[in-house]
Amino acid sequence: MKLVVQRFDPFVDAKPRMMEYAVPGRDGMTVLDALLYARDYLDHSMALRFSCRQASCGSCGMKINGRPRLACYTQVAELGGKKVVVQPMDNFAIIKDLVIDLESFFEKHRGVVPYLIRADSQEMEKPSAEYMMKPEELEKVLQFTYCIKCGLCTSSCPTVATDSKFPGPQALAQAYRYIADPRDEGGEKRIELLDDAHGVWRCHFAGSCSFVCPKGVDPALGIQLLKRHVMSGRPPRGGGEGAKVWAASVSAPPRK
Amino acid sequence: MKESRLMLVQYATAVAAVALVSVHLIMQGVIYPYATAISFNNILSVYRNGFYAIFLEALLVVVLVHGFNGVRIILNEFRQTKPWETWVDLGTVLAIVVTVAYGTRTVILAVFGGASG
Numbered sequence: 001m002k003l004v005v006q007r008f009d010p011f012v013d014a015k016p017r018m019m020e021y022a023v024p025g026r027d028g029m030t031v032l033d034a035l036l037y038a039r040d041y042l043d044h045s046m047a048l049r050f051s052c053r054q055a056s057c058g059s060c061g062m063k064i065n066g067r068p069r070l071a072c073y074t075q076v077a078e079l080g081g082k083k084v085v086v087q088p089m090d091n092f093a094i095i096k097d098l099v100i101d102l103e104s105f106f107e108k109h110r111g112v113v114p115y116l117i118r119a120d121s122q123e124m125e126k127p128s129a130e131y132m133m134k135p136e137e138l139e140k141v142l143q144f145t146y147c148i149k150c151g152l153c154t155s156s157c158p159t160v161a162t163d164s165k166f167p168g169p170q171a172l173a174q175a176y177r178y179i180a181d182p183r184d185e186g187g188e189k190r191i192e193l194l195d196d197a198h199g200v201w202r203c204h205f206a207g208s209c210s211f212v213c214p215k216g217v218d219p220a221l222g223i224q225l226l227k228r229h230v231m232s233g234r235p236p237r238g239g240g241e242g243a244k245v246w247a248a249s250v251s252a253p254p255r256k
Numbered sequence: 257m258k259e260s261r262l263m264l265v266q267y268a269t270a271v272a273a274v275a276l277v278s279v280h281l282i283m284q285g286v287i288y289p290y291a292t293a294i295s296f297n298n299i300l301s302v303y304r305n306g307f308y309a310i311f312l313e314a315l316l317v318v319v320l321v322h323g324f325n326g327v328r329i330i331l332n333e334f335r336q337t338k339p340w341e342t343w344v345d346l347g348t349v350l351a352i353v354v355t356v357a358y359g360t361r362t363v364i365l366a367v368f369g370g371a372s373g
Contacts, residue, residue, distance in 0.1 A: 165336045195260045197332050197341060231260050 001025040001076060003034050005046060006087040009096050016094075018085075019043070025076060031064050031084060032071035035098075047097040055214055058150030062098050063087040068152040068212045089155035105151050108167045112175035112193065117186025131183045144177035144222055146215040153209035153219050165198035169209035172200055173222035179235045180225070187235025195230050203227075262325060269322035276315045283308075303366035316359040324351045 003023045008016035021038040032050055039046045048071075050060040055073040062071055065079050068089050076084055092100035116131070118124035153169040154160050160168045167175075175194060179187040194200045200223060209219040229235055284293040292298055302308050328348040332341055 159333065163333045163336060166333075195258050197259050198336060199259060201259050201263045202329075202333060231264065233260070 002083045003038055004085045007097050008094050029076045030072055031074045031076060032060055034076060035071060047099045049099045058148035061089055061150040061152050063089050068155040070150060070214045073214050091155050091160045102151060105154055108171040112171045113186055113190055114174045114178060116184045119185045137182045141177045141180050143217050144173050146217050148215055152212045156208040156212045158206050159202050163198055163202055166202045169219035172226055173219035176222040176226040179229055191230050200226055200230050266325050269318045272318045273322055276318055280315060309363055309367050313363050317356055320352055320355050324348050
C-alpha cells in the first residue's frame, strides 16, 4: 500500500510537504500500524503521537483520507483503495508532522469546570458518603462520559475554524454532561461562562462533531440540550434534586 | 444584554418573519394579482389601510432586527477582539435604528403624506 504523510517542521520548513512511503500491507493492519512501520523502517524522523492502540487514550487523532479519525481505530482495508493520506488534524497548530498542539483544547476543556461542584466546599473536598444517581439520570449523561478527549470533534467543527474563542464541541458537551448531572450544583456558574458572544450560541449545528466521534458520543445533541438550559438560565434542577439524592445516600447504611 | 437574550430575539424574529413574510407574499402575490399589487396606486392604498400599515411596520422591524443581528453574529465569528466586538455591537444597533427610522418614515409619509394616486 502507498502511505502518504504530510510532513512539516515549523522551525525548518516554510510549508508542509507530502511524502510517500511503500508499506507492506497485511490483514487487520491499522493506519497506526502503517505509520509505525514507516517510522521504524523507512523514516525515523517522522513525528506522531500515540499510546494505547485500542481507541481508549485519544492520542492518535489525525486526518486520514480527509476525515478526522483515530489512527489505531481505522483499518487500512476499511478505507478502500491502496493509497492512504494522513495529515495532522485541522483547527490545531502543528508541533511537528502529525503531532498537534492540544494546549488550547485542554484549556477550553478546563474552562467549563469539568468536575462535580457542590455548594458545600467542605463536603466537596471530603465527601461523607457515596454520591448516587438513579439509572434514568445516568442515562441522560452516560454517552458524554465516554469522551476520550481525542479532539476529532473539535477538528471537524466549522465554528472552531473561524472563532478562536469558541469552546468547541468537546468542551460544550462536557459542560452539558456536568450540568445535567443531578449530583452537581455548579450548573449556574457554567451557564454564566457559556452565555457569551463566543459561547454555546455559536454552535450552528453542523453536526460534523457527532459524525466523526470514534466513541459514539453525540456532542451536537449535548450542545442543543445545553442551549435549552442556558436559555432558561438555570440547570435542570438547580442542584436541589441532586442534593436530595445525595442526602438519601448519606442516610443509607455505610457500605462494607 | 446577555447573548441568550439576543438569541431569543433572533429566534422570535425568525418565527415572526416567517409568518409576516408569508402573509405579505400571499397578499401581494395571490389575493392581488402580482402585476397590480406593485402598481403605485395599489401600494399607496395598502399603506393607507391602517391595519396593513401596522403590519408593514412590524414586518420592517422584525426583518431588520433579525437581519442585522444575524450579521452581528457572523462578524463576531470573523475576529475575536474586544474592540471589534464593541464596534460590531454599536454598528448593529446603529444600523437597526437608522434603517427602522428610515423605513418608518416611508410608512408615515405614505399614510399621512401628500402622495396621491
